[in-house]
Amino acid sequence: xxxxxxxxxxxxxxxxxxxxxxxxxxxxxxxxxxxxxxxxxxxxxxxxxxxxxxxxxxxxxxxxxxxxxxxxxxxxxxxxxxxxxxxxxxxxxxxxxxxxxxxxxxxxxxxxxxxxxxxxxxxxxxxxxxxxxxxxxxxxxxxxxxxxxxxxxxxxxxxxxxxxxxxxxxxxxxxxxxxxxxxxxxxxxxxxxxxxxxxxxxxxxxxxxxxxxxxxxxxxxxxxxxxxxxxxxxxxxxxxxxxxxxxxxxxxxxxxxxxxxxxxxxxxxxxxxxxxxxxxxxxxxxxxxxxxxxxxxxxxxxxxxxxxxxxxxxxxxxxxxxxxxxxxxxxxxxxxxxxxxxxxxxxxxxxxxxxxxxxxxxxxxxxxxxxxxxxxxxxxxxxxxxxxxxxxxxxxxxxxxxxxxxxxxxxxxxxxxxxxxxxxxxxxxxxxxxxxxxxxxxxxxxxxxxxxxxxxxxxxxxxxxxxxxxxxxxxxxxxxxxxxxxxxxxxxxxxxxxxxxxxxxxxxxxxxxxxxxxxxxxxxxxxxxxxxxxxxxxxxxxxxxxxxxxxxxxxxxxxxxxxxxxxxxxxxxxxxxxxxxxxxxxxxxxxxxxxxxxxxxxxxxxxxxxxxxxxxxxxxxxx
Numbered sequence: 320x321x322x323x324x325x326x327x328x329x330x331x332x333x334x335x336x337x338x339x340x341x342x343x344x345x346x347x348x349x350x351x352x353x354x355x356x357x358x359x360x361x362x363x364x365x366x367x368x369x370x371x372x373x374x375x376x377x378x379x380x381x382x383x384x385x386x387x388x389x390x391x392x393x394x395x396x397x398x399x400x401x402x403x404x405x406x407x408x409x410x411x412x413x414x415x416x417x418x419x420x421x422x423x424x425x426x427x428x429x430x431x432x433x434x435x436x437x438x439x440x441x442x443x444x445x446x447x448x449x450x451x452x453x454x455x456x457x458x459x460x461x462x463x464x465x466x467x468x469x470x471x472x473x474x475x476x477x478x479x480x481x482x483x484x485x486x487x488x489x490x491x492x493x494x495x496x497x498x499x500x501x502x503x504x505x506x507x508x509x510x511x512x513x514x515x516x517x518x519x520x521x522x523x524x525x526x527x528x529x530x531x532x533x534x535x536x537x538x539x540x541x542x543x544x545x546x547x548x549x550x551x552x553x554x555x556x557x558x559x560x561x562x563x564x565x566x567x568x569x570x571x572x573x574x575x576x577x578x579x580x581x582x583x584x585x586x587x588x589x590x591x592x593x594x595x596x597x598x599x600x601x602x603x604x605x606x607x608x609x610x611x612x613x614x615x616x617x618x619x620x621x622x623x624x625x626x627x628x629x630x631x632x633x634x635x636x637x638x639x640x641x642x643x644x645x646x647x648x649x650x651x652x653x654x655x656x657x658x659x660x661x662x663x664x665x666x667x668x669x670x671x672x673x674x675x676x677x678x679x680x681x682x683x684x685x686x687x688x689x690x691x692x693x694x695x696x697x698x699x700x701x702x703x704x705x706x707x708x709x710x711x712x713x714x715x716x717x718x719x720x721x722x723x724x725x726x727x728x729x730x731x732x733x734x735x736x737x738x739x740x741x742x743x744x745x746x747x748x749x750x751x752x753x754x755x756x757x758x759x760x761x762x763x764x765x766x767x768x769x770x771x772x773x774x775x776x777x778x779x780x781x782x783x784x785x786x787x788x789x790x791x792x793x794x795x796x797x798x799x800x801x802x803x804x805x806x807x808x809x810x811x812x813x814x815x816x817x818x819x820x821x822x823x824x825x826x827x828x829x830x831x832x833x834x835x836x837x838x839x840x841x842x843x844x845x846x847x848x849x850x851x852x853x854x855x856x857x858x859x860x861x862x863x864x865x866x867x868x869x870x871x872x873x874x875x876x877x878x879x880x881x882x883x884x885x886x887x888x889x890x891x892x893x894x895x896x897x898x899x900x901x902x903x904x905x906x907x908x909x910x911x912x913x914x915x916x917x918x919x920x921x922x923x924x925x926x927x928x929x930x931x932x933x934x935x936x937x938x939x940x941x942x
Contacts, residue, residue: 325365332358333593348596348671349707352700355600367601374676376543378591379473380557382672384539385588387470387561388568388580394463395562401464401642401664406471409638413441413631414479420630421694425623428687431486436691438480439678440631440698442472444671458719461664470562473673474554478503480677484685506551511559514542518564522571528579531572535580538564595672599699602675606696609689620690624697631698632668632706639665659717666713669706670699732769736938739765770904785888786904791833798830860934861941864894864921875925877901879909889926891933895919911935 336354340347358364395402417437422428443465478500518538522531539557546556568577610620639661678695681688742765746758771787802823809819877887877900887901891910896919900909910922914935923932933940 321365325367329594329597330590333590333597336597337589337593346707347593349703351593351596352600352703355597356603356700357600359601359604364601366605367598368605369598369602369675369679371676371678371680374595374672375553375680376540378595378672379554379676380539380543381587382591382595383470383473383554383557384542384561385584386466387558388565388584390466390470390562390565391463392562392566395467398460398464398467402467402471404642405464405468405639407475408642409635410441410472410475410479412638413634414438414476414483416634417441417627417630420626421623424619424626425687425690426619431483432685432687432691434483434486435480435681435685436627436694438476438483439681439691439695440627440670440674441479442469442476442670442673443635443668443702444469444673457663457714458660461660461667461719464664465667470558471555474503474507474552474558476673476677477552477554480680484682502550503552504555506549507546507553507555508559510546510549510551510556511542512563514538514545514556514560515563515567518560519567519571522576526573526576528573528576531576532579532583535564535584596703599672599675599696602696603700606689606693610693613687613689615687615690620693623690624694627694628698628701628705631670631702635668636662636665659719663710663714663717663719666706667710669702670695671703674699732940736769736940739769740938788837791837795830795833798826798833802826858934858937858939858941860920860936861932861939864932866932867892867894867923875899877905877909879912880905880907883907889924891922892925893917893919894921894923894932899925 332354333351336351337347339345340350359367414434414437417440418430418434421433421436422430425433482499518534521534525531525534538560542556542560543553546553564571568580572580640658643658643661674695678692681691685691743762746761767787767790771790805819805822805826808814809816875890877890878898880887880901885906887909888904889902890899891902892899893913896917898913900913900922901907902910913919914922920936921932921934931940
């Protein structure tokens with residue numbers, strides 16, 4: 320019963336603190352660490368010992384798997400050079416560097432024990448960094464690199480830790496280190512691919528969402544245990560399986576299964592990630608008490624903790640700046656990442672759960688073990704508080720651009736347009752004896768979806784309402800009325816519960832899609848950064864008719880709308896003749912009519928702050 324009460328209290332605290340942090344715009348991981356430290360000194364809070372087995376076997380696999388599912392394999396491959404430099408090179412560099420520092424400041428510590436603490440504090444945890452990054456709007460490439468680094472660096476750190484522990488007990492040759500690393504890497508990748516193949520085979524035969532999600536829940540633990548059984552890297556096995564299954568999800572799973580899996584893993588990740596930071600803080604009191612019983616002086620303990628913390632922060636910065644010279648992408652003309660991007664990448668090196676988990680796994684035979692565990696706690700809490708609290712200020716100070724919501728809206732609309740054309744082409748190639756109204760209904764629905772996406776690229780004022788927004792507003796009102804009626808019928812008990820639930824679920828899915836569309840439109844319109852023109856390699860017409868300065872004329876109007884007495888939604892200008900016409904969300908669609916009449920291929924937006932063009936011939940947009 321005490322365990323159950325403790326788990327409920329833990330989850331409740333996580334939910335309450337996270338909710339408050341979201342409301343007041345604070346970083347939940349950092350606040351949870353502080354709350355945990357404070358709670359560890361309350362008399363009614365029981366002493367909490369976070370064992371390495373619980374973390375490495377119970378928490379790490381699902382956290383890594385959930386992160387890998389959401390990581391783009393394409394982006395991971397595109398940024399593999401910086402990811403490998405950080406997840407392998409930097410971990411080794413930090414292990415050795417911290418080892419030298421520890422050996423210098425801790426009296427009588429052996430070299431092997433010094434390298435043990437170096438391996439413990441080497442791997443950063445990107446959970447806090449990416450949570451802050453997404454909240455404040457850091458560049459996507461930095462977030463991708465941080466996420467990729469956190470997926471692989473744990474494996475390198477665990478191999479380094481195992482090697483250092485073995486060296487403390489007997490002599491270890493360089494050949495043995497190399498062999499262990501190869502076995503861990505190759506074996507982990509092989510097991511991950513095996514789990515991917517097996518889970519993929521099962522998913523094709525179990526399309527039901529409940530069964531599919533159940534398979535997903537056991538996949539990370541299966542991969543981790545199998546890899547560890549053959550002395551390979553369980554971390555790599557989980558990461559490889561998650562990356563592959565996430566990449567192939569649109570092929571292996573049904574839409575319902577993907578939705579169910581995404582929602583389940585989002586909930587699991589939220590609870591586990593935030594619970595970990597609370598548990599980190601709860602370790603503070605007993606670790607300090609354990610160190611207080613040693614013969615080491617307070618000055619030695621403080622100097623060791625502070626020196627290691629400063630070394631961890633400094634070594635990462637020392638590594639990332641020289642690494643810029645080997646990060647130029649092939650075919651980029653040798654262009655290196657800007658120094659301000661590099662500094663932020665170096666500053667976002669907060670430690671987390673793996674550091675403490677590995678610290679608890681330090682054998683009791685290692686001298687000054689309690690001090691080493693305390694150093695791990697100080698490094699974890701110190702990096703979270705120092706770097707975590709200052710990271711938003713650093714990003715603002717360096718003026719790093721965040722994701723371009725307006726550019727995303729344009730890319731999304733273009734993608735919908737091309738997907739819709741592919742769907743209509745399939746419809747034409749596969750005729751059936753359906754009533755003509757069915758085909759026209761499908762066309763209208765695709766057209767409505769595409770127009771809604773294009774309307775999200777606009778900059779109209781809050782007082783104006785696009786056709787899609789009017790539809791969403793009216794349809795949401797209808798859905799509320801429909802749901803109320805279904806609930807009235809449910810209360811009468813005349814319709815089976817299963818039927819009621821199915822109808823309510825369908826209404827919820829439609830409402831969620833409308834809400835998502837409206838939120839995306841609001842985000843795109845709030846984006847104030849000017850779009851940057853990039854030369855197109857997709858369309859000869861966009862290359863021929865380049866971006867031109869938009870007319871600075873508040874009296875711009877669609878002459879055809881004026882003549883017809885209709886109202887336009889957004890205005891476009893023809894880059895051939897300069898004629899201004901209205902977009903396809905407008906009643907008369909004069910921009911498209913202008914193209915059909917003149918065959919002028921490219922039009923550019925003339926709405927305030929917009930600098931994108933559309934090719935009618937190839938149906939491609941370019942920002």
